[in-house]
Amino acid sequence: MVRENEGKLGITWPVRELSCEQEEIKNEALNFAKSKIEERQKGIFVIGGQAGTGKSVLVTALFNEIQAACKDKSSIFSGTNNYVLVNHPEMLKFYKRVAGESPMLLKKNFDRPTSFINRIHKSVEQVDIVIIDEAHLLLTKKDAYNHFYQENQLQEILKYARIVILIFDNKQVLKAKSYWSKQKLVAILGGDNVKIRHLQEQFRIEANTDVQNWISDFCSEKIDQLPAKQKFDFRIMNDAKRMYELIKTHEKTVGLSRLLATYDFPYRLDGNDYFVKAGNLSLRWDRSKPQESLAWAERADTIDEVGSVYTIQGFDLNYAGIILGPSLGYDEQLDKIVVRSELYEDQAAFNGIKHLGTNIEAAKERLILNALNVLLTRARKGLYIYAVDSKLRKKLLQN
Structure with a gap:
């Protein structure tokens, strides 16, 4: 459990218990992924939420459960190849540290989107589930400085992943090269096999x-x-x-x-x-x-x-x-x-x-x-x- 004076930076394993809302959305995402694997279909599950709604805590709990099931031969997730991506070096440090404290997680399953895309292009590897935290930081245009040479990072990830779970907040877009509008997101996601849920409960600000x-x-x-x-x-x-x-x-x-x-x-x-x-x-x-x-x-x-x-x-x-x-x-x-x-x-x-x-x-x-x-x-x-x-x-x- 997280001590009372600790925020995300002070997290230790296991992570704090999820709220009812977080637990419900986590289970929906799991069931969505299960159904797409069973149906051999692609799917996108979007989890929206403003700052302080516990998005990264939810990601950690969700991925831990998926990776635990990956080791269970009786699970639909058995043997699946899954990743968490985040386009933020400080957040990647956090996730790799959490992975080091969890018996179910490996540091190699956490990566930056550009590194993942460039590696997957060379290997032409197909992956099963990709969770993208801070998806509002994904690049929407070429960026040679960051070694990304395609047109859109989300589109590239969708080429190689069966199921993508996006964690998204359009109020945290900071650069024009990762500028997302609702119209652009809908155009990329399309209407089929897409589910969108929103976290509403505020956990960070202990104020009225x-x-x-x-x-x-x-x-x-x-x-x-x-x-x-x-x-x-x-x-x-x-x-x-x-x-x-x-x-x-x-x-x-x-x-x-x-x-x-x-x-x-x-x-x-x-x-x-x-x-x-x-x-x-x-x-x-x-x-x-x-x-x-x-x-x-x-x-x-x-x-x-x-x-x-x-x-x-x-x-x-x-x-x-x-x-x-x-x-x-x-x-x-x-x-x-x-x-x-x-x-x-x-x-x-x-x-x-x-x-x-x-x-x-x-x-x-x-x-x-x-x-x-x-x-x-x-x-x-x-x-x-x-x-x-x-x-x-x-x-x-x-x-």
Whole structure:
């Protein structure tokens, strides 16, 4: 069981018990896979759910049950060849660690989509079940930088897998090259042999619904009155260094507490340190350490760093301090948040955006707001926000 102060990063085997909703959807996915194997048909099972609805916990339990049945000669899953794919290096570390703690799982059955696709193309291997966590991160166009040379990762996986189970949240799409619309998903999946279910219950944020509603509205460019005081510690900060001190205090007492920032500060993968500068605070961005077996927020040294959306997506924290950079401002006349995409440092996120066939600026704003949503939905026990833009900070403090 997971201890009370642990999030996904602190998980140990066995994983925590599933809720009734998770158990029901897990069983539906299993029965769906069984029926497709018996009928010798292809099938796609989509599990939707917003941040904090327990998608990755469900994936772990589902795959563990499939792999246990794989070793049972009397099971329909006996001898099947199955994989979990995730297009996120930190999440892959998490799954491989879970595999190392489970008697039923092997690390080799967890992989990145590109590695899987490139290997399967060479071997022309047919697989039975592929579960894709964070499927909203699948590439929807060529990406030579990541060694993907086909047109769409989901389409490639569907060529070689009999059953695909997708874990999907369209509010967590962060790049134009993995931009998914409902129309695109439906076009790829088709209407036959497809089942879609949604997780609704929130497990991460230990707060009243007014906090969740405030975050949702904020990520839609609206600023509501602050939620009423409650057990969940929600604060707007006027001092970035003070916010960092609070986070360090929580790290000492309950752990899993980190600073995060919108991608509004320069960063390069060249081995040098780059810094997030917000008010009276200057702290380095997270250092790239792909060889580390532990995820970023698990490592003790990262309390001295600021995490990005790419570092923390998919994971829980106990307390999160969020720095809103210059790309997020406030329009006093319209009384709404202003998104300045030209100030967003992750301009690579917009590569290929002209080919989406939609309003380019609106699409850029949507990607930035999706990234904001990921950051603001990490915390279980407390969330602190500091805005670099003085007008936005003033407005938030007034509320």
